[in-house]
Amino acid sequence: MIGGNYGYRRKKTVDNFIHNVYTIEEDFQLRWLDKQLTKACRDGHVLVYDEFSRTRPTINNILLSVLEEGVLFLPGFDAEKQSITVHPEFRIIFTSNPLEYAGVHKTQAALEDRMVTIELNEMDRETEVAITMANSCLSDEDAGKIVDIVRDYRVIVSSSKTCTVRTCIKIARVLDNEDFRKYRSSITKNMVAEILFSESRHKVINQKEVYPHVLSLIDKYL
Template structure:
């Protein structure tokens, strides 16, 4: 992998000393392609190629960020990643003046005449959105509804008219930037009721095609758990079925996602334990990973969850094989 290449599964990026602020996503061995993933990918690419920005909306852990990277990788353009932040102002997205450069010209060519000229030029630094629009890169604006509507307003004319308004550069005659035709944008958002999110503006949503994501199908979730842990597919199947059952609990405070399946699978794989009925470590790990997903966190609530889990394991998982020595 070259500098700033990221697997399409990685979302945390460190900036490179080279100063190149772009990402070059690459497919990772852990990335799972199933008919479900392929169908969404094809749909999203069709929309993007038709000039429509794509927006993945859905609850936590439904694969929004992973899909955004995967689709951006198919476009084979440098990628700019922005994470929504409630402290953003539009200048954090487009850039701002970074001071002034002073030029002083002293002309004493004719020694009896001294001409002095001074010029003050304001300096401007592009931020990621402006660089992206200038170069025609692919923008991934992850969890864009964590930024305020005021900060995101700058996107309206970019997405509709292909014009980026740069009021800070007006004095230099560059108040508007024509967006490069290669520019494409992929957004993700979490539901409005999630902590730290803002209501999305209708005008902005109206300029995108929103693909609503739900929890992936069983096959995808099993294959993701296998790819990310190395556990056997049958064991991953048991884990995914347990997690899916907890997902259906009524009045859940929190809903377990594929991350819970991955966590249990990884813990078992690393310990050399198995998703089997009677495997005490497995029972305990499931309870620890899933205990926060109950309707109540009281001791009584935990006992109910634990009983539910025991019944589920008894129904879903095969009995542990006894070693010949035992």
């Protein structure tokens, strides 16, 4: 995200002004290559740090001085350029998943104090249908049926975060190679149910109790 020293630059000068006298000068320099954060800080770009909470908090400590003092320190760089001043137009947008998601780390308080957190509401049905269509070959009508199954399943298990639009996409990709009239087979019902249950691993549910309701949803919409 910051950059590093990658390879060397070699410069060699041979002075043969007098035919039997040689003067040779060699200079070796480390080659520093900027990465995303350094380029954005130097040039004043907007940097999108997607799912930053998947990164260990200690790695994000480099951002504290960037957001507070406006200075980016460059570890491993040469002694004369150990830091750069952050461009006044630099902006950074963080995105993250809720803490209950697997692989998510709690953000350190020092970093939270330096950002403004905006909680996003759940997506509406039309948005979920559009995203499902964009990631499958299903029609608007068929994608809507899958979205309705997932949305009703959230109500059954009493959790809006149990299944996301990714669940809709998974189901759509399983089903989009078949005629929609074939979706009512027992094998297909079981596949859809297993996808829903797999997305509910973090929430304790009684699958035997919920399973009949899931089958009813599939029969209702498919």
